[in-house]
Amino acid sequence: MYCEVIVDVAHSDVDKIFDYACDDGIVAGMRVAVPFGNRVTTGFVMRLKPETDLPKEKVKRVLRAEDDFPAVNAECLALTEKIAARYRCPKALVLRLFLPSEMRTGKVGEVYRTFARISGDVSLISPRAKSQRALVEFLAENGETDTALLNRKFGGALKPLVEKGVVTIEKRRVFRDPYRGVAGEVSEHRLTEEQNCAVVSIEETDKTVTLLHGVTGSGKTEIYLTLIARQLALGKTAIFLVPEISLTPQMLSQLRARFGASAAILHSGLSAGERFDEWRRLREGTARIAIGARSAVFAPVENIGMIVIDEEHDGSYSSETSPRYNTFDIALLRAKYNGCKLVLGSATPSVETYRRAQQGEFSLVTLRNRINRRPMPDVTIVDMRREVRRGNPSPFSNALREKLTACLNSGNQAILFLNRRGYSQTVICRDCGYVAKCEHCDVALTYHSEEDCLKCHYCGTKYHMLSACPSCGGTHLSYVGTGTQKVVGELKKLYPSARILRMDNDTTSGKEGHLNILKQFSERKADILVGTQMVAKGHDFPLVTLVGILDADMSLHFPDYRSRERTFQLITQVAGRSGRAQERGEVVLQTYDPENFILRFACDYDYEGFYDYEVNLRAATAFPPFAKIVRVMVTGTDEREAIDCLKEVYTNLEAVYAKYSDDFLFFHKMHAPIKRIQNKFRYQVLMRITGGRPLKEIYAAAEAHYKNTLVYVEENPSNLS
Ligand code: ADP
Ligand code: ZN
Numbered sequence: 001m002y003c004e005v006i007v008d009v010a011h012s013d014v015d016k017i018f019d020y021a022c023d024d025g026i027v028a029g030m031r032v033a034v035p036f037g038n039r040v041t042t043g044f045v046m047r048l049k050p051e052t053d054l055p056k057e058k059v060k061r062v063l064r065a066e067d068d069f070p071a072v073n074a075e076c077l078a079l080t081e082k083i084a085a086r087y088r089c090p091k092a093l094v095l096r097l098f099l100p101s102e103m104r105t106g107k108v109g110e111v112y113r114t115f116a117r118i119s120g121d122v123s124l125i126s127p128r129a130k131s132q133r134a135l136v137e138f139l140a141e142n143g144e145t146d147t148a149l150l151n152r153k154f155g156g157a158l159k160p161l162v163e164k165g166v167v168t169i170e171k172r173r174v175f176r177d178p179y180r181g182v183a184g185e186v187s188e189h190r191l192t193e194e195q196n197c198a199v200v201s202i203e204e205t206d207k208t209v210t211l212l213h214g215v216t217g218s219g220k221t222e223i224y225l226t227l228i229a230r231q232l233a234l235g236k237t238a239i240f241l242v243p244e245i246s247l248t249p250q251m252l253s254q255l256r257a258r259f260g261a262s263a264a265i266l267h268s269g270l271s272a273g274e275r276f277d278e279w280r281r282l283r284e285g286t287a288r289i290a291i292g293a294r295s296a297v298f299a300p301v302e303n304i305g306m307i308v309i310d311e312e313h314d315g316s317y318s319s320e321t322s323p324r325y326n327t328f329d330i331a332l333l334r335a336k337y338n339g340c341k342l343v344l345g346s347a348t349p350s351v352e353t354y355r356r357a358q359q360g361e362f363s364l365v366t367l368r369n370r371i372n373r374r375p376m377p378d379v380t381i382v383d384m385r386r387e388v389r390r391g392n393p394s395p396f397s398n399a400l401r402e403k404l405t406a407c408l409n410s411g412n413q414a415i416l417f418l419n420r421r422g423y424s425q426t427v428i429c430r431d432c433g434y435v436a437k438c439e440h441c442d443v444a445l446t447y448h449s450e451e452d453c454l455k456c457h458y459c460g461t462k463y464h465m466l467s468a469c470p471s472c473g474g475t476h477l478s479y480v481g482t483g484t485q486k487v488v489g490e491l492k493k494l495y496p497s498a499r500i501l502r503m504d505n506d507t508t509s510g511k512e513g514h515l516n517i518l519k520q521f522s523e524r525k526a527d528i529l530v531g532t533q534m535v536a537k538g539h540d541f542p543l544v545t546l547v548g549i550l551d552a553d554m555s556l557h558f559p560d561y562r563s564r565e566r567t568f569q570l571i572t573q574v575a576g577r578s579g580r581a582q583e584r585g586e587v588v589l590q591t592y593d594p595e596n597f598i599l600r601f602a603c604d605y606d607y608e609g610f611y612d613y614e615v616n617l618r619a620a621t622a623f624p625p626f627a628k629i630v631r632v633m634v635t636g637t638d639e640r641e642a643i644d645c646l647k648e649v650y651t652n653l654e655a656v657y658a659k660y661s662d663d664f665l666f667f668h669k670m671h672a673p674i675k676r677i678q679n680k681f682r683y684q685v686l687m688r689i690t691g692g693r694p695l696k697e698i699y700a701a702a703e704a705h706y707k708n709t710l711v712y713v714e715e716n717p718s719n720l721s
Contacts, residue, residue, distance in 0.1 A: 001026070002052040003062065005043035006080075006091050007036055008104070012703070015090040018043070019052040022062040029070030029077055033063040042066060042104075044095050046077060069283070072098050073300055075337050082333060087323040088699045088713070094323060097298045100279045102272040110280070111273070112171050114147040116158060119168035131157040136166065175277040188258065189222055192372075198223050198365045202343055203230075205363040208335050211312075211353055212345040214367030215605060216576025217374065217540075220345045224308045225258060227343065228289060232262065236305025236340070237288040241327065243314040244268060244293040245537045248518050259289055266292035266299070269515060294319065294327045297334070304338040307331050311537065312344035312353060313569055315718045324714055328353075347576060347607075348569040351618065352625045354611055370580075377547070377578040377585030379603040383594045384551075388430055388476070395487050400548045400588045401494065407546040408498055408527055412583065414546040416491075416530045417574045418484055418504075419554045419567075426557045427454065427466060431474035433592035435557045436466060444557035457560075457720050460670045460686075484530050487550065491528060503531035536574040542581035547574055552591040552599055560720060561623040564598050568610050571602040622665055622690070624716050630695070631717055632685040632702045633672065636709030639681045645709040646683045652701030653685055660694040 003026055004017045020034055022045075030045045040063060052059055072080075076098045084091045096104065118139050125132050135154040139145060147169055150158050161167040191199065202210045202223075214220045228238040242251070247267045255263050264278040264287035281287035283300040290299030294317050297307075309317070309331060317327035328344070335342040344353060344362070357364040370376065382397040392398065407414050426444050427436045436445045438456035445454035445463060454463040468475050484504045491500055503517045514534060521529050522541055529535060555567045571589065579585015591599055601610035619626050634649060636642040650669050657667050665688040672682035687698070695715075702711050 002049050002059070003028075003032075003045045004047045004049065005032065005034055005062075006046055006095060007034065008042040008044065008092050008095070009036075010090050010093050010096075012090055015084075015092065017046065019054050019059060020062045021052075021059050022048075026062055026065060027070050029072040029074065031066035031071050033066055035060045035063065044072060044077075044092075045070075046080075067103075071103065071283070071300075073283070073302055075302065075334070076298070076300065079330075079333050079337065083323065083325065083330065086329065087325055089323040097295070097323075097325075098300065100272075100276050102276045103279075111174050111277075113174045114169050114171045115144050116147050116150055116162075116167050116169045117144040118166065120164065120166040122166060124164055124166055125161070129157070129160075131155060132161055135161065139167065175281055189219075191222065191226060192219065194367055194369065195219050195223050195226075198367065199226050199230075201363070201365050202227060202341060205341075207361075207363040209332065209342045209344065209356075209362040210365055211349055211357040211362045212343055212365050212367070213349055213354070213357075213607070214345070214347060214365075215370060215376065216347045216573065217370040217580050218347075218367035219371045220310070220367070224310065224343065224345065227306050227341075228308065229258075231305030231340075232259075232288055234305060236303050237285075237301035238290070238306040238308070239296060239299055239301065239304060239331070239334070240289060240291045240308045240310070241294065241296055241317075241331070242291070242310045243316045243537060245514060245534055246311065246539075247291075247293070248515065248522075248539060250522060250540065255291060262287055263289040263291055264299075266290065266296050268293070297327050297330045304334060304340050306340055307335050307342045308345065309343070310345050312346045313348055313350040314537075318718050320719075322712060324712065348572045349607075351565055351611065351614055355615060355625055374579070375584060376605050377575055377587045379575065379587045379589055381594050381599070381603060382588060382590045384590050384592050385431065385433060387590075394490055395550050396490070396494070396548075397588070397590050400590065403546055403586060403588055404495075404528075404548065407586075408495065410545075412545040413521070413524070413526075413541060413543045414528050414548065415535055415541075415544055415574070415577055416487065416528060416548045416550060417535055417570075418487060418530070418532050419549065419551050419570060426554070427477055428554075428557065428592065429469035429472060429474055430476040430478050430592065432469060432472040433553070434469050434471035436463070437557075438463075444563070459666070460668060484532060487530050491530065495528075498528055499526040500528045500530060501526040503529060503534050533570065535577070536570050539577060540580055541577065544577055545579055545583050545585050547578040547585070547587045549574060549587065549589045552589045553593045553596060556593070556596065556598060561618070561621075561629075562718075564614055564617075568598050568602050568614075571599065572605070572607075575602070622688070627665055627688050627690050628692070628695075629716050630687045630689060630698055631714045631720070632687075632698070632711065633714065634683045634685075634709060634711050635672075635680045636706065637680055638708045641706055642681045642683060642709050645704050645706045645711065646685075648704050649702055649711060650685055652704075653687075653698065656694050656697045656701050657687075659697070660689075663689050663691050663694050665690065 001022050002019055003022045005020050007014055026045060028045050028047055032043050032045055033040055034043045072095060080091050080094045083094045118136060122136055131154045135150060135157045147158060162169055198212060212220055228240060231238050252265060255265060264282045266275060266278055282290055290296045290301055319325045331342050356362050380399055382399050387397050404414055427447055436454055438445055438461055440459050440461060445456055448455055452465050454465060466477060469477060484502050488500055488502050501517055501521055520526055549571060552571055555570060556563055575587040578587055589603060597613055632649060634642055634646045657664055667687050669685045672684045675682055699713055702713050704711050
C-alpha cells in the first residue's frame with residue numbers, strides 16, 4: 001500500500017503531497033513518522049492508494065504510526081484543502097488547527113489507572129487479617145475503587161487479596177475531568193411562545209445560516225441549548241461557540257447540569273492534560289457537544305447537527321495568528337459539509353452579517369422582547385460638558401452619584417463601565433466635545449507622542465498637534481483618559497463602606513483571572529464592579545439594577561471604520577446587564593457628545609435605526625462591506641532585510657495595482673502605525689479594493705522568502721495598529 005503524506009513543516013516549499021509506502025493499519029487521518037531529507041518528521045496521511053507514480057526504488061516507507069487512531073477525521077481532511085486555499089497557507093498549518101497543540105509537542109498523553117473490585121469468595125479471608133477484611137468491606141460499600149486510594153488506606157492488604165483471587169484488578173484508561181465539583185442546578189425553562197417560534201423557524205428554514213437577532217435578555221441561550229439538545233436526541237453532535245469571556249462559572253455549571261459528560265468544554269483555564277482528554281472524548285464520540293471559544297470550531301466531532309456562534313459580532317472570532325481565519329467561514333464550511341444549520345446569535349449583529357440577512361442570504365429571526373416582557377432598562381443621558389462647566393471634575397456626574405447611592409442603599413449591585421479603548425491616543429476637547437479627524441478618511445486621528453503629531457492610520461497623513469480647539473477655541477484638549485484604577489480610588493472616597501471589584505487587563509491575568517472576579521461578583525461578594533470592555537459581555541447578574549457608562553463616546557473616535565459599530569454594540573451590551581431579574585434596571589450614560597446619532601440609537605435600543613444610518617455611511621464612504629481593506633504586513637527583526645522584502649512585495653503589488661487599477665480605491669505603502677512591536681520592524685502596504693478580483697494576485701504578490709522576515713495578508717483586519 002502507498003499513502004499520500006503532508007509533512008508537518010510549515011513552509012510553502014514543502015507544502016505538497018509526498019508518497020510513502022506503508023503497512024496495513026495505516027489509515028487516512030493518522031499522524032505518522034516518516035523519513036524526510038536526512039531526518040525523521042511527523043506527517044499526516046491524507047489518502048491511501050494502491051499504486052504510486054514514483055519509481056519504486058525511490059519510495060521510502062512510513063516508519064510508524066504516531067497514535068493508534070486517526071487524529072484527523074474524514075471531514076477535516078476534506079476541509080484542509082479548502083481552508084489552505086482560502087487563506088493561502090501551507091496545509092500543515094491547517095492540519096495543526098485540528099489537533100490540540102499538546103499533542104504535537106508530545107508532552108501529554110493518555111492516563112491509565114488501576115481499579116480493584118471484589119470477584120471471589122470473601123470467606124477465604126482469614127479472620128485475623130483485619131486490614132484485608134476492612135478493604136473488602138470498603139469495596140463492598142463503595143464499589144470499584146482506584147488501587148492508589150486502597151493502597152493509601154489499607155497499606156499492603158490489596159496484594160494478598162489479588163493473589164487469593166478475592167479481588168481482581170484492571171488497568172483502564174481514564175479521562176481527567178476538569179469539572180469535578182462543578183455542581184450545577186438544572187434550570188431548564190419551558191420555552192416561551194417567542195422562543196418556540198424561533199426554534200421551529202431555525203430548524204425549518206431552507207437556508208443554512210440563521211441570524212438570531214434578539215435583544216439582551218430575550219433568552220437566546222435557552223434557544224441554542226434546545227436546538228442542540230434536539231440534535232443530540234437524533235444521535236447527532238453539535239458545536240457551540242462563545243467568546244472566551246462568556247465561559248463564566250454560571251455558564252459552565254448550567255452546561256454541565258444540562259448535558260453532563262456529553263459536553264466537552266474547552267477553555268483557556270484547562271491544563272494541557274485536561275484539554276487533551278476533552279479533545280479525545282470528542283474524537284471518540286463519548287462527548288458529543290464541543291463548547292468553547294473560536295478554536296472549538298475545529299473540534300473533532302462527526303455527524304454535526306447544529307453549529308451555534310453566540311455573540312457573533314465579537315472581535316475574538318477572527319484569528320490573529322496564521323492562518324488568519326474567520327470563525328464564521330470555517331463554521332459555514334462545516335455546516336455545508338454536514339448538511340446542518342448554523343445559527344449566529346447577537347443583540348447587536350455586525351453590519352456585515354445583518355446586511356447578508358437583509359439581502360436574503362441568511363434567514364433572520366428577531367426577538368424583540370425580554371423574557372416575560374421585562375422592560376429594557378431606562379437610559380438617562382448626561383452631558384459631561386455641563387458637568388465640567390459646573391465645576392465637577394470627577395468621573396461621576398451628579399445624576400450617576402444619586403442613582404448609585406440609591407442602588408447601594410436598596411442592597412442591589414452596580415456595574416461601572418469605562419470605555420477606554422483608544423482613549424489615550426485620541427484628542428478630544430473637553431469644552432465642546434470636538435474630536436480631531438482626518439480630512440480624507442473621516443476617522444479620528446491618533447496622537448503620536450514621539451513625533452508630537454497627529455496621524456491618520458488609514459492614509460498616513462500627518463497633522464500638527466493642536467494647541468487650541470478649532471471648533472470652540474477652548475484649550476482643555478485632552479488625550480489622557482481616566483483609568484479604572486483612578487475610578488476605583490474616587491469611588492472609595494465617596495462610598496467608603498462599599499465593596500468594589502475591578503476588572504481590566506491588569507486584574508485578569510493568570511489562568512482564571514476574569515472567572516474569579518465574575519464569580520465573586522455573582523456571589524455578592526462585592527457591590528460595585530468597575531471594568532472595561534470585559535464587563536460588557538453576556539453576563540447574567542440578577543441583582544444588578546444600575547449600569548453607569550462613564551465615557552460613552554470615547555470608542556466612537558477610535559481610528560477605525562468600525563468604531564461607530566463597536567460603540568453601539570458596547571453600549572447596548574453593557575446596558576443589557578441591568579435589570580435582568582425582577583427589579584427594573586437603569587442605565588446612566590455619560591458623554592461629551594449627547595446629540596450623537598449612534599448614542600441616541602443605542603439609548604432607544606433601535607438596532608434597525610443604527611443599521612440604516614451606518615450602512616448608508618459605509619456605502620457613501622466606500623468602506624466594508626462595500627469595499628475590502630487589505631493590508632500586507634512585512635515584519636522582521638532585521639530592519640535592512642525587512643525593507644528589502646517590503647520593496648520586493650511592493651513592486652509585485654504595484655503590478656497588481658496597474659492591472660486592476662479600477663478596482664482600487666486606495667494603494668499605499670508606509671510604516672505600520674506602530675513601527676516596532678517586540679523588536680520587530682513593521683511595514684505595511686495598505687489597500688482598499690472593491691470586488692474580489694485582485695485578491696488572489698495580492699496574495700501571490702505577497703509571497704516572498706526571507707530568512708528573518710514574515711509577510712502576511714489581512715482582510716478587513718480588526719485592528720490596524
Ligand atoms: P440572552 O442570551 O438573550 O441575553 P439569556 O439566555 O441569558 O438571554 O436569558 C435571560 C434570562 O432569562 C436568563 O436568566 C434565563 O435563565 C431566563 N430565561 C430564558 N428563557 C426562559 C424561559 N423560557 N422562561 C423563564 N426564564 C427564561
Ligand atoms: Zn486619512
